Amino acid sequence: GExxxxxxxxxxxxxxxxxxIKCTYSDSASNYFPWYKQELGKRPQLIIDIRSNVGEKKDxxxxxTLNKTAKHFxxxxxxxxxxxxxxxxxxxxxxxxxxxxxxxGTTLQVKP
Amino acid sequence: GAxxxxxxxxxxxxxxxxxxxxxxxxxxxxxxxxxxQSLGQGLEFLIYFQGNSAPDKSGLPSDRFSAERTGGSVSxxxxxxxxxxxxxxxxxxxxxxxxxxxxxxxxxxxxxxx
Numbered sequence: 001g002e003x004x005x006x007x008x009x010x011x012x013x014x015x016x017x018x019x020x021i022k023c024t025y026s027d028s029a030s031n032y033f034p035w036y037k038q039e040l041g042k043r044p045q046l047i048i049d050i051r052s053n054v055g056e057k058k059d060x061x062x063x064x065t066l067n068k069t070a071k072h073f074x075x076x077x078x079x080x081x082x083x084x085x086x087x088x089x090x091x092x093x094x095x096x097x098x099x100x101x102x103x104x105g106t107t108l109q110v111k112p
Numbered sequence: 113g114a115x116x117x118x119x120x121x122x123x124x125x126x127x128x129x130x131x132x133x134x135x136x137x138x139x140x141x142x143x144x145x146x147x148x149q150s151l152g153q154g155l156e157f158l159i160y161f162q163g164n165s166a167p168d169k170s171g172l173p174s175d176r177f178s179a180e181r182t183g184g185s186v187s188x189x190x191x192x193x194x195x196x197x198x199x200x201x202x203x204x205x206x207x208x209x210x211x212x213x214x215x216x217x218x219x220x221x222x223x224x225x226x
Contacts (some may be wrong), residue, residue: 034214043217097168
C-alpha cells in the first residue's frame with residue numbers, strides 16, 4: 001500500500017529564518033500532494049496543495065516543490081513567524097483510489 | 113451544514129464497553145475518511161468511503177473496529193470492547209468526488225478509555 005515518510009519530525013528555527021519539510025512516497029500513481037497545518041488542539045487545515053502536472057507552487061511565504069521522478073515533495077516556509085509554530089502534515093492521494101494518506105508530521109517551533 | 117461535524121466532542125468510557133462516534137460530512141461530499149491521532153502522533157488512516165463503492169478498511173487496527181456510512185452521508189465508527197490503547201482523538205474528513213481536491217476535517221472526538 002501507499003507509504004509516506006516525512007522528515008524531520010521536529011524542527012526549530014529562529015524567527016525570520018526559512019523552514020523546509022520533506023516527504024517521500026511510494027505509489028507512483030499518486031497525483032495530489034496537500035500540506036496541512038494543525039495548531040495545538042485544533043483540526044488540521046489545508047495550507048497549500050500541488051498536483052502532479054506542476055513542479056512548484058507558491059502562495060506568499062509558503063511554497064511546495066514536487067519531484068515526481070524521485071517521488072518526493074517539500075514544503076518551504078520563508079520569513080518564519082511565531083504563528084507558524086504548529087504541526088505540519090504532508091499527504092498523498094491518487095485519482096485511482098482517492099485514498100488520502102498522511103506523513104507522520106513535523107513539529108515546527110519558531111523562536112522569537 | 114457549513115463544515116464537517118463530529119459528535120460527541122469528548123467521550124470517556126470504561127474498558128470493555130462499546131462506543132459509537134459520529135461524523136456528519138459536508139453536504140454533497142462523496143468521500144469520507146476516518147483517522148486516529150494518538151497524543152502527539154500523526155494521522156493514522158482507518159477507513160475510507162467513496163460514494164457507493166465498497167469501503168477501504170485496510171487501516172482498521174483490529175476486528176473490534178468497524179464503520180458504516182448510511183445513505184452516503186452520515187458515518188458511524190464503532191469500537192467494541194474498548195481498550196486503554198484505543199484512547200486517542202478520532203478525526204473525520206470529507207471531500208468532493210474529485211480525488212485531487214481539499215479534504216475538510218471535523219473537530220474530532222477525544223476518546224478516553226479508563
